Structures are given as C-alpha cells and as structure tokens.
Amino acid sequence: MNRYAFTTSHIQTLPVNLRALIGKFFAHSRWQETCDFYNALPERYRATVCFHAGLKKRHTVIFLHEMNDADRECLVNAMDELRKAFAKYRKQEVCNVAYMQRLTISERKTLFMHAGLTVAEFSQPLWRIDDIECGWREPLLKAIREMIAIFEDAPTILTAIKPEAYIRN
Numbered sequence: 001m002n003r004y005a006f007t008t009s010h011i012q013t014l015p016v017n018l019r020a021l022i023g024k025f026f027a028h029s030r031w032q033e034t035c036d037f038y039n040a041l042p043e044r045y046r047a048t049v050c051f052h053a054g055l056k057k058r059h060t061v062i063f064l065h066e067m068n069d070a071d072r073e074c075l076v077n078a079m080d081e082l083r084k085a086f087a088k089y090r091k092q093e094v095c096n097v098a099y100m101q102r103l104t105i106s107e108r109k110t111l112f113m114h115a116g117l118t119v120a121e122f123s124q125p126l127w128r129i130d131d132i133e134c135g136w137r138e139p140l141l142k143a144i145r146e147m148i149a150i151f152e153d154a155p156t157i158l159t160a161i162k163p164e165a166y167i168r169n
Contacts, residue, residue: 005080027163033155053078076160115143
C-alpha cells in the first residue's frame, strides 16, 4: 500500500483549483487523522518521534495542531520516515541483523534511543544482537516490536498542512 506525507512545499506546487478542491473535500479529514494519530501517542513514543525529527524534548508535550509550521513539517516527515522504516513487511522472514542493516543510521539511532540504550551500545557491532548473552539484545528487540506496532495504525496520508492553508496559499 502506498503511503504519503504532505507538507507546505507540496501544496505550493499544486494548481490553484486543485488545491482548493483538496482543501474543500479532503484536507480536514487528513489533518484530523494525522493530529489524532500523533496526539494519541503516549509521551514516550512522541519523544521518539521528536528525537527523530530533531526537535527538543519540550515538543513531546505539545499537540500537533499547536506546533508552528516548521516543527510540524519536521514531525510529519519524521513520522513518515519511521513509518516506512518500521513497516511490518520489512521485518518478515529477515533475521535481526539483516533488519538492522536495512535501517539508516538515523533510524537506528532513533531505535536505540527508543530502547533506552546509549551511544556505547549503539557503537557495538550489529551481529551482537543475535548473541543471547548480549545485555542490550532484549531491550532492542522489544523496541523493534514497539516501533512496528506504533506505525502499523498510522494514517495512509500524513499531513503537516492545516486545512485553512489550502485556501491561503
């Protein structure tokens, strides 16, 4: 299934009439679904998304609709990136090391942060995750399961654009 994330740069490239049509019939429901998804995340999960977006810890207590345009775009782009990285199909029939190798460095850092691990663990060779004696193996495997579960219910279309922006621009 295709999934999309819309930002201000996307609507600026649309013809005026198409932008008005989307604003009239689709923008509100897409915006509401995105807000509902993010705002319903527990604070710990929002901290993970904010970390990946490069936002400050204080952003974890701010609802999506309360954020400024730039922060909201960073957040929606981060959710989209994490949603793709932790899609259930990417983990099926793949060993843990291979799955970890598929993740970008930033996605891996976010995963380790979500697991409550430090730079010391992040710096270890990935093959250690298959070692039963590895002390950070279980927290990391749990974090993978959580990340997959978080984004399994994400809306098909994420948007950083408030409905009224379709009319303004």
